Amino acid sequence: MIVDQAEALRELVAEDRAASYRPVGQAAGYPARRATTLAVTSGKGGVGKTSVSVNLAVQLARMGRRVILLDADLGTANADVVCNINPPRNLSHVVAGRCSLRQSLIEAPGGFRLIAGASGLSQMAALSEFERGRLMDQMRELEEDADLILVDTGAGVGPNVLGFLVAVDQILVVTTPEPTAITDAYAVIKTVCRLQDDLDIRLLVNMVHGEREAREVFDRVSGVCRRFLGTAPRFAGHVLSDTRVPQAVRRRQPFVLEHPACPASMCMQRLAHRIDRHAATPREHGLLKRMAAWLIG
Numbered sequence: 001m002i003v004d005q006a007e008a009l010r011e012l013v014a015e016d017r018a019a020s021y022r023p024v025g026q027a028a029g030y031p032a033r034r035a036t037t038l039a040v041t042s043g044k045g046g047v048g049k050t051s052v053s054v055n056l057a058v059q060l061a062r063m064g065r066r067v068i069l070l071d072a073d074l075g076t077a078n079a080d081v082v083c084n085i086n087p088p089r090n091l092s093h094v095v096a097g098r099c100s101l102r103q104s105l106i107e108a109p110g111g112f113r114l115i116a117g118a119s120g121l122s123q124m125a126a127l128s129e130f131e132r133g134r135l136m137d138q139m140r141e142l143e144e145d146a147d148l149i150l151v152d153t154g155a156g157v158g159p160n161v162l163g164f165l166v167a168v169d170q171i172l173v174v175t176t177p178e179p180t181a182i183t184d185a186y187a188v189i190k191t192v193c194r195l196q197d198d199l200d201i202r203l204l205v206n207m208v209h210g211e212r213e214a215r216e217v218f219d220r221v222s223g224v225c226r227r228f229l230g231t232a233p234r235f236a237g238h239v240l241s242d243t244r245v246p247q248a249v250r251r252r253q254p255f256v257l258e259h260p261a262c263p264a265s266m267c268m269q270r271l272a273h274r275i276d277r278h279a280a281t282p283r284e285h286g287l288l289k290r291m292a293a294w295l296i297g
């Protein structure tokens with residue numbers, strides 16, 4: 001079965017290379033090709049992955065991009081809660097084969113589309129080869145349907161998280177200035193770098209009081225990475241600590257919609273523009289190829 005799966009994946013990769021994708025309503029400024037994929041991850045929980053993912057999705061959608069946010073936190077998913085959505089279908093239905101990823105897309109505030117996560121579902125490692133293959137095929141379909149696919153992963157380095165990290169075009173590691181968050185961010189970077197050495201990893205420092213503090217955190221992490229891993233992440237930017245963020249969560253609204261001019265929203269705008277610029281540059285490999293490389297071995 002595993003050999004068959006690997007063979008099928010090789011064929012798909014060959015097909016992927018040969019395929020000329022039909023752009024579906026491609027947004028202006030984007031080459032006629034697949035979506036850029038970006039995972040928002042962290043070592044420590046509670047550092048702001050979901051806040052960043054949701055508000056980044058809103059911000060990019062407001063810039064005219066077709067954005068899909070996949071809430072891939074299979075343990076404690078909550079992007080739907082932050083957006084005040086009661087999703088009829090979520091990732092657990094997709095995994096169970098009861099609907100497709102595309103069928104589970106829901107319109108979210110601000111104009112992006114959400115695939116809600118599944119709280120309480122066990123690790124992706126528990127998925128069979130068949131289920132993984134099916135999920136992968138469906139993600140490939142989505143790539144033709146969006147400019148950007150954001151993936152909000154769970155915290156830490158479990159197999160499901162790592163699977164997404166090695167598959168996406170860019171990894172945004174979120175940390176705060178807390179020593180425990182910094183140490184755990186380094187642990188994630190170390191683990192993914194050991195799995196694959198050509199990843200585009202960027203560090204976003206959340207809940208800071210100014211850019212200088214963020215730079216100091218970044219310098220510490222990148223210094224340790226260079227010393228022990230021989231490579232370092234790039235600086236993605238910072239998000240200021242802002243009381244409007246938890247306030248908006250309590251009101252179940254993305255803060256960039258509720259308080260578009262607050263300090264955290266201004267940071268999200270800057271981040272969205274940076275990511276957008278990066279997304280408009282062509283890349284060599286598709287999601288499928290990367291995922292296949294991970295699955296085949």
Ligand SMILES: Nc1ncnc2c1ncn2[C@@H]1O[C@H](COP(=O)(O)OP(=O)(O)OP(=O)(O)O)[C@@H](O)[C@H]1O
Pocket residue numbers: 042044045046047048049050051052073076154155206207208239240241242243245246247249264
């Ligand atoms: N820039 C910020 N300023 C102030 N509070 C923030 C900021 N970013 C996030 N928070 C708050 O931190 C808490 C955790 O944020 P969030 O749920 O986004 O983290 P997470 O990394 O997704 O957590 P988990 O690992 O549980 O999924 C929330 O209460 C949120 O309002």
Ligand SMILES: [Mg+2]
Pocket residue numbers: 049050051073078
């Ligand atoms: Mg979260």
